[in-house]
Amino acid sequence: MGQNNHIHHHLFEKQNKPVKFSGSTLEVVHQLIKRYPEGQQKSALLPVLHIAQEELGGYLSVDIMDYVASLLNIQPIEVYEVATFYSMFYLDKMGTYVIEVCRTGPCAISGGEQILAHLQDVLEIKPGETTHDGLFTLKEVECLGSCGTGPVMQVNTEYYEKLTPGKVDKLLEDLREYANQPKPGDSTWVEKFC
Ligand code: FES
Structure with a gap:
């Protein structure tokens, strides 16, 4: 059982590259979030999604949207709604x-x-x-x-x-x-x- 868990964990890691901004981008993102008073961090969502799309592979996967939700301390569903509403956000891999x-x-x-x-x-x-x-x-x-x-x-x-x-x-x-x-x-x- 312990070994199966290990294998599963290993596969999981291989298939899903951890989603994370680089240190300097994370700093920019924190600056953006800090502009808004406590409880209104969602206002930073659009610029943060732009940065995420740009830096994390050109489209917004569910993992990326979940990551953005955690950074802004909001529910993932709030991010999905915004990402699907605006045509400038891509939910699938796009061409260069x-x-x-x-x-x-x-x-x-x-x-x-x-x-x-x-x-x-x-x-x-x-x-x-x-x-x-x-x-x-x-x-x-x-x-x-x-x-x-x-x-x-x-x-x-x-x-x-x-x-x-x-x-x-x-x-x-x-x-x-x-x-x-x-x-x-x-x-x-x-x-x-x-
Ligand atoms: S009709 Fe307005 S830009 Fe094409």
């Missing part, structure tokens, strides 16, 4: 680059449909899917608030406007190239919230 194409009227009629069709063609995926190399996830979204410069799409945090199939091809090429380069640790995203 999440391409969100605006499908709302003004963009659609100025060439947005063609852009989406082109992306489906060249990436060989449908909206909601991720390429086999894990690089690109394609999504259709509603108005991105930049209707005068359509067609528009957002790739991670960047906007790309007045798109043509040629511009899209060039961007995909650049992103592929960038993804294959070694990068220094990028902490700018976390710093934005300090």
Whole structure:
């Protein structure tokens, strides 16, 4: 019995990497939480979820949401509700680059449909899917608030406007190239919230 427990424990550890922020990120998170009076720590939830998604693998697993709940001293269900409500939080593993194409009227009629069709063609995926190399996830979204410069799409945090199939091809090429380069640790995203 004792040995079985040991094996089980071992497997559990192997399959579930412990979820934890790095020391410096944890400090940022504690600073954020401290801004709010006792009992209102939930106000820090959105920025902390952003940081968690960014730092802990690009999406919010149940383990990560539970970890965030424990840090903010709130119920896990409160975190699940917020994470599922906002489309900027991902509950599944996403590609390195999440391409969100605006499908709302003004963009659609100025060439947005063609852009989406082109992306489906060249990436060989449908909206909601991720390429086999894990690089690109394609999504259709509603108005991105930049209707005068359509067609528009957002790739991670960047906007790309007045798109043509040629511009899209060039961007995909650049992103592929960038993804294959070694990068220094990028902490700018976390710093934005300090
Ligand atoms: S309709 Fe596309 S950004 Fe508004």
